[in-house]
Amino acid sequence: HNMAYSDRVVKRFENVLKNPEKHSVGRFDPEDPNIGTGMVGAPACGDVMRLQLQVENGIINDVKFKTYGCGSAIASSSELVDMLTGKTLEQAEAVTNKQIAEILDLPPIKLHCSVLAQESIAKALADYRRKDNYRSSDG
Numbered sequence: 001h002n003m004a005y006s007d008r009v010v011k012r013f014e015n016v017l018k019n020p021e022k023h024s025v026g027r028f029d030p031e032d033p034n035i036g037t038g039m040v041g042a043p044a045c046g047d048v049m050r051l052q053l054q055v056e057n058g059i060i061n062d063v064k065f066k067t068y069g070c071g072s073a074i075a076s077s078s079e080l081v082d083m084l085t086g087k088t089l090e091q092a093e094a095v096t097n098k099q100i101a102e103i104l105d106l107p108p109i110k111l112h113c114s115v116l117a118q119e120s121i122a123k124a125l126a127d128y129r130r131k132d133n134y135r136s137s138d139g
């Protein structure tokens with residue numbers, strides 16, 4: 001059977017492999033109150049994605065990720081960096097796995113890779129908001 005990756009997936013994936021740091025592979029301090037960390041595993045394949053959002057005044061300033069997974073999952077993470085940088089938390093929350101899958105032209109068998117990406121956003125936002133609530137209740 002033919003499971004060829006789309007050109008866009010291949011390009012993203014290759015760029016990340018060639019120059020990971022330039023393409024936002026890395027880690028922010030998860031204890032930093034301005035960082036939201038989302039770590040998600042896909043039961044279907046065992047792949048894992050960690051997405052971190054750096055937030056200032058309600059805007060996502062910077063994004064880093066580390067994805068132990070297939071080419072589609074790595075390409076999805078890389079796509080997220082561009083989709084989320086400069087966006088509000090509400091805009092980030094509105095990103096759907098369908099959008100990611102469409103941009104990357106993922107075949108049905110690879111849809112869960114984009115679900116992984118979407119769930120990592122949700123978890124990262126929840127982590128950030130939890131810290132933010134704590135901070136505001138702290139005065």
Ligand code: FES
Pocket residue numbers: 042044045046047069070071072073110112113116
């Ligand atoms: Fe599981 Fe892609 S095959 S995340």
